[in-house]
Amino acid sequence: MVGVIAWVFTWWITEAVPLPVTSMCPLFLFPMFGIASADSVAHSYMDxxxxxxxxxxxxxxxxxxxxxxxxxxxxxxxxxxxxxxxxxxxxxxxxxxxxxxxxxxxxxxxxxxxxxxxxxxxxxxxxxxxxxxxxxxxxxxxxxxxxxxxxxxxxxxxxxxxxx
Incomplete structure (x- = not known):
């Protein structure tokens, strides 16, 4: 999880990719690495x-x-x-x-x-x-x-x- 957060943080600060893309990275990275389920991450995005x-x-x-x-x-x-x-x-x-x-x-x-x-x-x-x-x-x-x-x-x- 720390690695994903560091990756997203680096992209956010450097703006290597557009910010909307960067903000959506945890939505597919957390389930891909088994950190959290896709449902729980998606629920955090759209309460x-x-x-x-x-x-x-x-x-x-x-x-x-x-x-x-x-x-x-x-x-x-x-x-x-x-x-x-x-x-x-x-x-x-x-x-x-x-x-x-x-x-x-x-x-x-x-x-x-x-x-x-x-x-x-x-x-x-x-x-x-x-x-x-x-x-x-x-x-x-x-x-x-x-x-x-x-x-x-x-x-x-x-x-x-x-x-x-």
Whole structure:
């Protein structure tokens, strides 16, 4: 086992082969040398929680690729912003949206997906040339809204938290 680990470590450090190939070496080397069964090694690679997190990241990347985050940002601003801009309602809308998304995705994946939504909302706001300090505080509040709403929404379902 020490020899296999040294071999994989050397390949990892030197990048003699691509890292995905290096990371899969124990999957076929451990059973070949009789260190562990193929089932136990494969189970270590694809645990239920790892699969859930991986699926959430893939879903978040698909959402970003097809610009769902832009549509979400536009709809949040349309629904929660009145004719005079109400920052409290905008933060509430972003918080509710992040809460809902985090219920169905893993917390980290939901935060990864909602950060472009938050920055998209900030880009849609009119420039605050006369009040840059106020806009800076509002920008921080928007980012903190995503950061705090993500774990709160995640604890409401098993999918969001990733626990078994």
């Amino acid at each position: 239920d929680v790892i699969t859930l997190v991986l699926g959430s990241f893939i879903l978040a990347l698909a959402v970003e690729r097809y610009n769902v985050h832009r549509r979400l940002a536009l709809n949040v601003t349309l629904v929660f912003c009145g004719d005079p801009l109400n920052p409290t309602m905008l933060l509430l809308g972003l918080c509710a949206t992040t809460f809902f998304v985090s219920m169905w995705l893993h917390n980290v994946a939901a935060a990864v997906m909602m950060m472009p939504v938050a920055t998209g909302i900030l880009h849609r706001l009119p420039p605050a040339d006369e009040q840059p300090k106020l806009m800076n505080k509002f920008s921080r509040a928007v980012i903190l809204t995503v950061v705090y709403a993500t774990p709160i929404g995640g604890i409401s379902t098993l999918t969001g938290t990733g626990f078994k």
